[in-house]
Amino acid sequence: MQTKAREDLARLLGAELEKAGLKGGEADTYATPRRLALILRDLPQATEAVSEELKGPPEGAPDAALDGFCRKAGLSRDQLTLRDVKGRNTWFAVIDKPGRATADVLAEAIPAVIRAFPWPKSMRWGDASFSTESLRWVRPLHGIVALLGEDVVPFEVAGVTSGAATLGHRFHHPGEITIGSAADYVEKLRACHVIVNQDERAATIALGAKMAAKQANLELVEDAGLLAENAGLTEFPVPLLGSFDSRLLAAPREILELTLKVNQKYFSVRDADGNMAPNFVCVANIDAADGGERIVAGNRKVAEARLSDAIFFWEQDLKVKLADQAKKLDRIVFHEKLGTVADKAQRIGKLARWLVEEGIVGAANTPFVPSEVEGRAAGGAQGFSTEPAPSKVEGLDTNGSGAVSREELADMAQQAGELCKADLVTQTVGEFPEVQGIIGYELAKAEGLPIEVAEAIRDHYKPAGQGDDVPTAPVSVAVALADKLDTIVGFIGAGMMPSGSKDPYALRRSAIGFIRLTIENDVRFSLKDAVIAALYFYLESVEFDIDRSIDSLLNIRDQLSFQEKLIRIAESLGMESVTLEAVAKELYRRSLREQPRISVRFDQDEQSFTNALQQILDFFADRLKVQQREAGVRHDLIDAVFALGGEDDLVRLLARVKALQVFVETDEGANLLAGYKRAANILKKEEWTPGGTNSDPEPAEAALIAALDEAEPRAEQAVADEDFEGAMAALASLRAPIDAFFESVTVNDADQTKRAARLDLLARMRDAVHRVADFSRIEG
């Protein structure tokens, strides 16, 4: 904040002065916890004098005109002069603007800057706060030193009068001191134990901290963030080496260093071997009378209390296996309609396993290149299919054989999913919520679980925000996707769609995270199928009290694959179709009769399964648009692809949108769009229903028919091959024939057969374009 305040001060004052015609030389800015200062050099004493001439009406003009001119110029008639303009006597007003004293300009500019200062958070205070219009400042504003040369620039802001007096260090020099001029500001304050230059304070701390450590044969753990933070917290920094009981070194270094840093802003210290030493460097803001003895003792007290807290928690946590911690999650309500966090962890495990079993995650991750047609057909799983996915997965190596079986990967994904929330009940996370995930990772490692599982536990919250990185390891990706999808599907399924500024469960952020995981890892799947799977796992946890037979089916503990289980359920429910969607719908229908503890019951009728599904997909579509808009992708183009329906593979959808964006921004694309819109408008006006009329085509019609005959299969094949540039090229070939058609053919021919045939042809053209994207959604 201090850095930004210094920059703002220089920028705003510069702008105010420039407005008044003043330009200074170099500026230095300073900030301490108590003051904000700017020294501007080489200011002129005054702004330059300017003479301005205004041309008025000619001599002999009506009085009213002349009076108006006088008013405008601010002069009386006798102050005007007559001049010859092209042989005609004309009145002129000559206005001399003398230069303004710099002090006067400053006396207006500084208060203006103070009143408009853009603090990230500002406050009101004191008697004046009776009104909300009173001055806002970062903390109460106590004094203003404003000097030009050696003279005070007089002004008043919110009851504070500018002057030359300020205060020294709060304890070393509590009295007033008078600043003579900008030249002695820094030095006078230094003499009163205030180092106003933040860089100097940082350098003092860096050097002092290093020296303090060195004297004890220790090495400082440097930390630029801590350095800046401590420089911002002090006016007279005095680094001091403190120590704590070495018995407190009994936890992972990360936890201890984090404790010292986050809670106390202490630097950590290591010994010659790089091990953490039972010491720290704190930065006092005073040169204490006893050399810092009591300060060090006081800080030791705090450090030991903090560390013993951290260690106490860690030791408690080590005693419990993660699987046992996970059981305690049943005490934590995830949401009253969606069960406990233990229920959620079970669902995440199942969904993560499903993502792997279906080959969605864990397939060879080759980057998606739209133009690369060959080999596409085999790549990626196309949602739910009864064909088994390839059983070996490349790119993973845990047993040295070069590959992990899909079954092993699925087991790890399920285990990591079931354990990923377990550290929430650990005491360390209770104390430091910011280390959730990291503690689970550490505990998983300490327990000897596979490293893939440990990493997935650590990384499943990612990406947490815009700048956060996205996991790439298959187990981590599966669990991260499953966690987010389960949350979104559950809340929206239970009727809690975010609205306006209300998004209490941060579903939008979850959706953006889900989308980024998918796109950046090139994960290929049908979003609809994945949403249905997530809904299905919610339904699986419904206790069917009325349909007891279903309950036992859902809880089969055999070594059944997901597919086999689905087939059994479908059979016993007497269903003909064994798709996941059909089974999920049937379970949903039957669950409506129950009073389950966990319920993604969107509404109390059978249709509501479909409604919920649609709402969830629409929600993702919206998020995708928002997320892609920030990346420069046009939302109307996303609409144009979405409007086709059926496209719910996010990676493929975006590839199509991007190819479309390139295309519509070319001349060919723009012209085709114009031709398309003309055709669509005619069809709309005529409310035309194509009827397959034939008549003798004119040459331009024949050419368009031929072009369509050629382009349609090409575009279709290209789309099937996911070669969207090829599809665009096929459309582009229609541009010239369409232009020619509109040029030479009259659609509304008197001959009704000809007219019908031509309208049919336009409809065919429109439909051909729609195979690639719904151009009616494209703007422009």
Added chain:
Amino acid sequence: MILTLHDYWSERGCVILQPYDMRMGAGTFHTATTLKALGPEPWNAAFVQPCRRPTDGRYGENPNRLQHYYQYQVILKPSPADLQELYLGSLAAIGIDFTRHDIRFVEDDWESPTLGAWGLGWEVWCDGMEVTQFTYFQQMGGFDCKPVAGELTYGLERLAMYIQNKDSVYDLAFNDVAPGSNVPAVTYGDVFLENERQMSKWNFEVADTDALFDLFKKATAECENCLANDVPIAAYEQAIEASHVFNLLQARGVISVAERQAYIGRVRDLAKGSCQKFIEMKTPEWEARFPGWTL
């Protein structure tokens, strides 16, 4: 120490009050802070408030973390210009030596999501330990504070540890035994250690969560009943109750991260509703007595 602070603030015009007789997480919940921070009336008060923070319990095993402790609370409205100096004066009065201790004002944005309140100010550190929360209230119950009140919240046990130079709160001397007297010396531990052990256990392990959920519901309902019958102070007491029950549920670890926000929101609605009703009923009087003041 408390007597010294009472003297100090009483000399500066503060009303000296007694603690509020309900379980609460901070002195800020006392009506002398929350409700008095609303409206234009000047108000200067000082009091001790026992605080319960169930999640801070450590079974008596941490030298300075307690689930039950005492805050010294000062509220000055409007905030005086020399509030920091006044505060430092009070530290000097209780025996803090500024030439040997590192007293720091560390910027802090204070927010109480359950009260719908926020303010800016400082955490005051003494040798690295937070000993006071120093806040200029900007909003309370979602309403702008006009004028702004300054709030000082002293951590009494922690300050005593510095003054008596003790490493553990439990070693603090709780009485002044004259040399040669046969009155036994009593420490803080003698008075509170067993309490900390048992209450930590109750907070974390024993408290009946079904009963707590039920209490939460009842407090919510009663708050609404109070509001419907124009007794906002009674409504506010139910908000305090709901807030504390929520803290107990948190300590029992039965509220998920996702649910937490919803619970906080419910408590905030109760507190805001109480403040709103309180303001509505007082506004005509305030506007008459303080010309120019508007909500």
